[in-house]
Amino acid sequence: MIITLIVVAFAVLALAAILGYAFRGLRGHRAESSVRSVDLRTIRVLTDREDETFLREKVPAKKFKTLKRRRIGITLKYVDNIARYVTAMQVATQQFCESADPAAAHQAMQIMDLAAEIHKQCMVFRLKLTLEFMFPALELAPSLLVPRYQAFRESVNRLNAIQAQRPLSVAS
């Protein structure tokens, strides 16, 4: 009986997850894809380790944990926004993957690949932040977003140059 219950529960949960993903895709995509503006000062403060060290020294341990968790919560939202930004670019670039122009198609493929890499880095960053959220004493190494994002931006710019007559609406 227990095995049957486990299997039926697995089937029900899987069905719920599949339908949930499908409905989320149908309903929420428009809302999710909108990119929000970013408060630069907030981000700077949020990701500053020196600021964190200062807080650790000046604030009682309990208060520090609460503050760090709050900072992590907001940083996680920012990572989500990075992922959304990259997804928006992926959607804009997808059509060029099958372009008749081989240079544009190659560039678009490169962008898609880099976008996936950035998603991977975002996932690693999220994991690290989650670990730091659970154990605020931890200070994990930052993720490798730097070179990936730089390459991503350059590729988008190159594709923009190739598609000069029909440019993508991305920043230079």
Next chain:
Amino acid sequence: MSDFIQWTWLGGIVLQVSLAVVIVFRKIWSRFPFFAAYLLTNLGTSGLLFLLSTGHVWHVSKHVYFYCYWLTQAITLTLGLATLFEIFTTLLASYPSLRKLALLVCRYAVLALGLLGSLVVIFHHQGETTPNGPLFALEVAVRIAEVGLVVLLFVFAAIFGLPWRRSAFGIALGIGMYASVQLGAVAWQSYSGHAGGHRSWDISTMASLLAFDLSLLVWMGSLLSRQYATSNVELPERAQLEQWNKALTELIYQ
């Protein structure tokens, strides 16, 4: 109840014929050969099994039906799994760097699902005492792998923000819906057996037939619709993106 089951079954066959027409006219086999084979095989087997079960055309023994049913189930299950790998490949076509990771994740997932399936086969309840019993357990094990792979596919796409082609998304969604309902239905039939009563048996059969018909509608809709599931996305304003780029660059160079 059994009349309703027969009509639902027949409705499914009609839907499959319509879908076969779409597959032929839209040349779906060139993009999704395994899916096309899966659907056409399903159409053939559904038609054959329907004729055998109603006895309108041939009067066959239960043994013949038994062998026909399980042989066709084995073929369609294999093709269903092949279709999932085909969707995985299509989804990752634009992402060479993700392929290695996807293969690795897929390998471990298949291993874990295989282990779970083996446990189910070993410890399954012997409610079904007919020769169907062990085959039900085997089907449950394969369906667990199938459902697990669909979930993995969606999780992978969600994590990496992979844009879906509408057709691939619909195919995966349809297979996932049908396989999970069929998994629950077969697990229940295997547990309760014929001793559980005709009502319980009929309800699980009807659930799986309705799930299959619903999947056919999903496949039909996705194959007839536009190419990309995400083509209606609102792109951000240029000024907004510039602000984003600036913010992001400052963040990552800290």
